[in-house]
Amino acid sequence: MVLDDDQVLIKKILEGKKSSFEELMKKYNKKIFGFIFRMVRDEEIAIELTQDFFIKIFKILAKYNFEYKFSTWAYRICYNLVIDYVRKNQAYIDSLDDDSVSQKQMLKSENYVAEDGFDKLAKEELKEYIWEVVDTIPVKYRELILLRYLQGLKYDEIASITELPVGTVKNRIFKAKEILKTEIENDGMFK
Amino acid sequence: MMECLNNEKIQEYINGELTTVENAMVRDHLIICKKCRFEYEYYERLEKYLEDPVYIKPPEVIERNVLKALFPRIPALSSVLALIAASFTLIITWIYIYFDFANNSIIQALQITSSKTSNFIASVIKIISTIFSAVYAIFKIINAFIDAVFKVNIGVEIIGLLTFMMFISFFYLISRIIFKKIKGANA
Structure with a gap:
């Protein structure tokens, strides 16, 4: 059986090599933290959940099945961790949603108001703006956008992580993009 | 003429998820329909920005x-050994100084007895005794010096204790520095 880079690292970790775990953590830290932070939108909670994720991964690494991609297995654990938190703290997350909308509006009024819309915005600013909008859409759409674009996963991988049918995943991502488009239009961008 | 495209079809076209025939039909429709082309360009831009995420x-x-949680730090073996050795030296020396073994009749008796049975043991006792006598003499001089300058009689025992505490700290620090260097060279 040919092992990919992640699986080689995992073998070494299971043999007791601490530095390989550090390497694995460095590789996934940015994507995992990014996903968690955009889901819970609270830095302290995101730090705590990211730490919990890596500790959990290390503790149950012996259960990992080498027939499957490590990233899919890891993202499923991360997804479950976050969704559990979101479900338990729905009211708190909703209050953050309200804050975030007003933050976005403030950001728009301060930095993004341009007479001719997006052409006047710097590319980086526009990218930041669009990802700000992503942070404000409902969780059930946001999670799929994050898995698809932040983690770069395919529809079938997302379906396996979220335990949703592939068709539902696809439809929700289409719907999410429609919501994003509407939000962006309402903000007067992309005209 | 083909009917106008829905959003889903446009997104599938952008993602390359259509069959060859469907793809050709959508492409042809986009050439002639301004409204659908506008929608297509909008989604295409959105897709481009989503595919280039902003990472935090x-x-x-x-x-x-x-x-820290997974691999709690344990003291390096060399440090532990250094601490044990230094503590052992401290205790022996402290007992030696406290009971003034250099001039103690028991030690002198031990020296005389051992010299009759084993020259080696007698030599070892003599060497140790000489070293501690010298150390004891140094402590006495330090004590006398402090007494003369500061008019404070600390006592040989306290000076001995303070000196050996400093010795332990120094020994401990040096051993840690050496261990770190060895560890760094092997990494």
């Missing part, structure tokens, strides 16, 4: 805390 830099504290 994770705080360094995450890696540090995870490693």
Whole structure:
């Protein structure tokens, strides 16, 4: 059986090599933290959940099945961790949603108001703006956008992580993009 | 003429998820329909920005805390050995000084007895006795010096204790520096 880079690292970790775990953590830290932070939108909670994720991964690494991609297995654990938190703290997350909308509006009024819309915005600013909008859409759409674009996963991988049918995943991502488009239009961008 | 495209079809076209025939039909429709072309360009832009995500830099504290939780630091073996050795030396020396063994009749008797049975043991006792006598003499001089300058009689025992505490700290620190260097060279 040919092992990919992640699986080689995992073998070494299971043999007791601490530095390989550090390497694995460095590789996934940015994507995992990014996903968690955009889901819970609270830095302290995101730090705590990211730490919990890596500790959990290390503790149950012996259960990992080498027939499957490590990233899919890891993202499923991360997804479950976050969704559990979101479900338990729905009211708190909703209050953050309200804050975030007003933050976005403030950001728009301060930095993004341009007479001719997006052409006047710097590319980086526009990218930041669009990802700000992503942070404000409902969780059930946001999670799929994050898995698809932040983690770069395919529809079938997302379906396996979220335990949703592939068709539902696809439809929700289409719907999410429609919501994003509407939000962006309402903000007067992309005209 | 083909009917106008719905959003789903446009997104599937952008993602390359259509069959060859469907793809050709959508492409032809986009050439002639301004409204659908506008929608297509909108989604295409959105797709481009989504495919280039803005990552948030994770705080360094995450890696540090995870490693601390999973691999708690245990004192280096050399440090532990250094501490044990230094503590042992301290206790022996302290007892020696406190009971003034250099001039103690028991030690002198031991020296005389051992010289009759084993020259080696007698030599070892004599060497140790000489070293401690010298150390004891140094402590006495320090004590006399402090007494003369500061008019404070600390006592030989306290000076001995303070000196050996400093010795332990120094021994401990040196051993840790050496161990770190060896560890760094092997990494």
